[in-house]
Amino acid sequence: MPAASSFPALPLVTIVALCHNHASFIAEALDSVAAQTYSNLEVWLVDDASTDGSQALLRQYADQHPDWHLLLLPENVGNCRAFNQAFFQSRGAFVIDFATDDVLLPERVARQVAFLQQQGPRCGMAYHDCALIDAQGRYLRNYYQRDAAGRIVKPVPASGEVFAEVLRRYFICTPSMMMRRETLLELGGYDETLAYEDFDFWVRASRNWEFHFQDELLTRRRRLAQSMSSRAYRPGDPYVASTIRTCRRALALCQTSDERAALATRLRWELRQAVRFRHRAEAWQLYDLLAQTGSVTLQDKALSVLSKLLK
Incomplete structure (x- = not known):
């Protein structure tokens, strides 16, 4: 048997645990971090000015785990x-x-590190299936619909170059992501001028890096009534401006007519939502971007006319 020193060291994995008013869920979430079978972890507990007692709970976990960082x-x-x-x-x-407010299954980190390493150095991010749960932790469904045999019904663009698919539709369950450090560094981290991070990360990272899908269920994602998706285009939506900015950035990154057509598919959906919820200024901006893709239809033109009538 070779000496222990001859075995390759496990790569260090950083978990940035972000909290804002998650007092009801912190214990389950952080217990799932502590229960990981993977040993080489660096944990950062970050509280974004919670007002519900979350900070006191985070201090307790930091005291229990002196090697964890508290911010x-x-x-x-x-x-x-x-x-x-x-x-x-x-x-x-x-x-x-x-x-x-999410939960990692015990093998999450170990399984995902092994998978990401198998994909090679151009894999900038790996992602997988999640079990969606409610506020009480009750199972709702899987993120990806599966048939009776457990096979995913709608194919996932699992391997390699997925830039066009990222533009066209949402297909990644955000809490499942493991990102390569070099990928984030190349982007300068998340864009702090935006209200949310995942769409912009997918667009910028997938231009130069591969994304790979791991067909396993390794995370439980909590669906709450106040989630971002439930607020989209409603009054006071803080995210729509960031969506438009990211779409504008995506257009600048497009290199082929197929990529511009993929972005047009997303812009067309966003335009319909803006008109539906009477966001006149946003609808105009989205139509202008859609026109720049060269894929405007008669229906799109009709929506642009309708948007001008909105109050």
């Missing part, structure tokens, strides 16, 4: 900036952006 932000700065403040102090070769 309590004095004012709310949003997910992107809060994540970056921990990321740029971290050292992990691979990084997980972990919301403290």
Whole structure:
């Protein structure tokens, strides 16, 4: 048997555990981090100015785990900036952006590190299936619909170059991501001018890096009534401006007519939502971007006329 020193060292994995008013879920979330079978972990507990007692709970976990890092932000700065403040102090070769209302299954890190390494150095991010749960932790469904034999019904663009698919539709379950450190560094971390991070990360990272899908269920994602998706285009939606900015950035990154057509598919959907919820200014911006893709239809033109009638 070879000496222990001859075995390759496990790469360090950073888990940035982001909290904002997650007091009801912190214990389950952080217990799932502590229960990981993977040993070489660097954990950052980051609280984005919670007001519900979360900070006291995070202090308790930091006391119980002296090797974990605790970062309590004095004012709310949003997910992107809060994540970056921990990321740029971290050292992990691979990084997980972990919301403290979700749950990691015990083999999550170990299985995902092994998978990501198998894909080679151009794999900038790996992702997998999640079990969706409600506020009480009850199972709702899997993120990817499966048939009776457990096979995913709608094919996932699992391997390699997925830039066009990222533009066309949402297909990645965000809490399942493990990102390569070099990928995040190349992007300068998350864009702190945006209200949310995942769409922009997918667009910018997939231009130069491969994404790979791992057909396993390794995370439980909590669906809450106040989630981002439930607020999209409703009054006070803080995310729509970031979506438009990311779409504008995506257009600049497009290199082929197929990629521009893929972006047009997304813009067309966003335009319909803007008109549906009477966002006149946003509808105009989205139609202008759609026109720049060269894929405007008669229906799109009709929507642009309708948007001008909105109050």
